[in-house]
Amino acid sequence: MAAPVVDSGRSLTxxxxxxxxxIAAMRANPDIFVIGEDLGGxxxxxxxxxxxxxxxxxxxTPISETGFIGIATGAxxxxxxxxxxxxxxxxxxxxxxxxxNFAAKTHYMSGGQFKVPMTMMIGYGGGYCDAAQHSxxxxxxxxxxxxxxxxxxxxxxxxxxxxxxxxxxDNLCVWMVHKAIWGLGWLGLPIKTAxxxxxxxxxxxxxxxxxxxxxxxxxxxxxxxxxxHHSLAAADKLAAEGISAEVLDLRTIVPMDRDAVFKSVSKTxxxxxxxxxxxxxxxxxxxxxxxAERDPRVLQAPAVRVANPDxxxxxxxxxxxxxxxxxxxxxxxxxxxxGKA
Amino acid sequence: MTDVVxxxxxxxxxxxxxxxxxxxxxGAVVQQGKLIAEIMVEKAQLELEAPAxxxxxxxxxxxAVIKKGQVLAKIESA
Numbered sequence: 001m002a003a004p005v006v007d008s009g010r011s012l013t014x015x016x017x018x019x020x021x022x023i024a025a026m027r028a029n030p031d032i033f034v035i036g037e038d039l040g041g042x043x044x045x046x047x048x049x050x051x052x053x054x055x056x057x058x059x060x061t062p063i064s065e066t067g068f069i070g071i072a073t074g075a076x077x078x079x080x081x082x083x084x085x086x087x088x089x090x091x092x093x094x095x096x097x098x099x100x101n102f103a104a105k106t107h108y109m110s111g112g113q114f115k116v117p118m119t120m121m122i123g124y125g126g127g128y129c130d131a132a133q134h135s136x137x138x139x140x141x142x143x144x145x146x147x148x149x150x151x152x153x154x155x156x157x158x159x160x161x162x163x164x165x166x167x168x169x170d171n172l173c174v175w176m177v178h179k180a181i182w183g184l185g186w187l188g189l190p191i192k193t194a195x196x197x198x199x200x201x202x203x204x205x206x207x208x209x210x211x212x213x214x215x216x217x218x219x220x221x222x223x224x225x226x227x228x229h230h231s232l233a234a235a236d237k238l239a240a241e242g243i244s245a246e247v248l249d250l251r252t253i254v255p256m257d258r259d260a261v262f263k264s265v266s267k268t269x270x271x272x273x274x275x276x277x278x279x280x281x282x283x284x285x286x287x288x289x290x291x292a293e294r295d296p297r298v299l300q301a302p303a304v305r306v307a308n309p310d311x312x313x314x315x316x317x318x319x320x321x322x323x324x325x326x327x328x329x330x331x332x333x334x335x336x337x338x339g340k341a
Numbered sequence: 342m343t344d345v346v347x348x349x350x351x352x353x354x355x356x357x358x359x360x361x362x363x364x365x366x367x368g369a370v371v372q373q374g375k376l377i378a379e380i381m382v383e384k385a386q387l388e389l390e391a392p393a394x395x396x397x398x399x400x401x402x403x404x405a406v407i408k409k410g411q412v413l414a415k416i417e418s419a
Contacts, residue, residue: 009369013362013379015386044386185361185381189404195362 013183021163065095104147125178132312161205208255216246233327269300
């Protein structure tokens with residue numbers, strides 16, 4: 001008798017996993033629509049969706065971020081759930097007022113009378129010689145602002161589950177994926193650790209719950225997005241030298257799972273935080289504050305931050321490599337806090 | 342046994358493509374019509390569907406340059 005034919009072990013890219021969540025939510029909820037410029041063109045998340053959902057729900061606009069984010073905010077206030085695609089976070093500045101003063105604040109300023117459920121899909125990050133205006137992370141810039149949930153999946157399973165949570169949320173969520181782990185062919189092969197087995201059925205990954213990718217006892221490596229993958233590579237290298245590193249993925253920057261960070265650092269006594277964003281007033285500092293404000297005595301040595309050293313991201317390959325975090329810089333940071341440098 | 346062939350009409354030009362990723366690992370059981378691989382041609386990402394149901398036997402690995410008509414894998418009857 002032949003074995004039953006079943007799907008087994010689907011390994012998806014983050015792009016495809018996120019797209020699955022969008023399609024499932026749009027099929028289930030007619031109030032969800034997508035609006036943006038050059039939809040599907042850069043990252044392919046929405047490519048072909050107009051065939052199924054039509055141009056009323058897949059709205060391709062001119063290059064007019066302030067306009068379409070304003071339209072989306074109004075639609076959200078009226079009960080819709082818009083999804084907005086911004087290919088590069090670098091250009092968030094042109095529509096920052098609509099985001100921070102309208103989309104993020106209306107729920108609060110209306111005393112809860114107007115909810116603003118909307119989801120922004122945004123690409124960020126460098127490492128592929130695209131220079132200072134196409135390589136930024138700018139996550140702290142958004143995380144600083146009340147009223148915005150900042151969602152930063154690191155693999156395909158979380159990309160789908162966190163997107164599903166965004167599309168069920170009553171507030172502005174920005175779902176941000178580093179371009180190098182999204183699974184875009186034009187940026188090279190997908191990073192293997194960002195591919196993941198993704199169930200066909202719908203599921204949600206909750207906000208504010210960190211994920212331990214690898215347990216360890218000597219040092220905690222905290223990251224999100226691409227720095228999770230750098231940290232995993234660093235943990236491999238550290239293991240070869242007899243150092244046991246725990247890799248903690250924040251998963252969402254707002255809300256941040258400070259308890260998980262504190263718990264892990266209480267165990268290891270040592271902390272390295274890696275972030276591709278600018279260091280000054282950034283996520284790395286916020287993670288350190290989570291320890292300092294609660295009980296700095298859990299740290300057996302000063303923590304170390306690995307982030308962009310507050311310079312515009314260089315175009316030249318060697319200079320860009322010098323500026324951005326990587327596994328070797330995290331290894332060096334871990335050895336420094338462990339007094340083994 | 343069915344060959345998994347790059348369809349002649351998957352893209353319009355005669356450019357070569359690159360195999361980006363297999364959705365299933367070698368030996369997995371796949372269903373006809375489901376996405377099994379992604380291919381890139383000139384920055385566009387294209388989908389390859391299983392031509393039959395059965396056990397996937399991968400012949401070409403990711404990052405390989407591929408052409409239309411090339412056999413990338415075989416599907417054994419499960």
